[in-house]
Amino acid sequence: MTEFTEVPVVRLGKRSDEEIADDFRVAYGTTGFGYIVDHGIDQSLIQAVFEASWQFHALPLAEKQAIAVDTTHRGYIAINTSTDVNSSLADVTKPNQSASFMMMREDASVDPNIYLSGPNRWPELPQFRETLETYFEVMSGLGRRLMRIALLACGATDFSILSAFDEPTIWLRLLHYPPQPKASPDDLFGSAPHTDFGCLTLLAQDQVGGLQVQTPAGNWVDVPTKPDAFVVNVGDMLHRMSNGQLMSTPHRVINRSGRERYSVPFFFDPHVNTIVQPLPGTGHPRYNPLIFGNFLRSELEAAYEAHKPGKN
């Protein structure tokens, strides 16, 4: 595997998907992370999402707890309620030092046959829902374009998997990391070392910093904010679809800045009933097929208090 010292830039703009796929292959075949620029998402909309996040996290705790995350994985996730125990990357025993608001697809009701279906749990804040729904919509468009580019990049010859993103699994997460004391233990993280479960993560972050990605040799490389760029990374499901060509790289967050950190990851994943397997054209399959929802269930039950069997 190729060692790296920084996260590369991939420009979209009006270039053809085929042309962008060449850059994508280089970036995601080595680092698994990239700064996506010229992405077409309005900066003022991203700013509005951060403002919504500040307002949400400033609410009294009781108002946030009133929409505490449930088994549909929507609502408020308080600090100290998730631990990356499935992490094979580190011996993680301490819960993540972050709180978040989680939005997913808006379903009219819970369908017992579709894991994680259901309506969102909204706080009472003016414009909050409208702003997040607009962002959810435009980011879904960008996610679809990037998935097509990713498939071109890994040499897939059959693109029918893209229909699994007609009704995608999406998490839009408003994360708040309070400052960690300078003297906090080495194994206390804002977000413990992990890889992302799904296909693509599109992250907007503020100026505070703290995100790091791990190189094949085990070093940690900072991923500072870059103006007008999303930090986009490949998750475990796209790694499998690409038959291992696109990397799902470990990353973590440590906020020792002394300041509050806010970030907004947008996770763009297939429908839960999708069979995930190496795509035709990517070579002799190195991974067995799995059903995305089953994989998700085991990950969420291990990591989140709200999903422990017997809850809700």
Ligand SMILES: O=C(O)CCC(=O)C(=O)O
């Ligand atoms: O907050 C960040 O910068 C990254 C968050 C992250 O890795 C995640 O939520 O999966």
Ligand SMILES: [Fe+2]
């Ligand atoms: Fe992550």
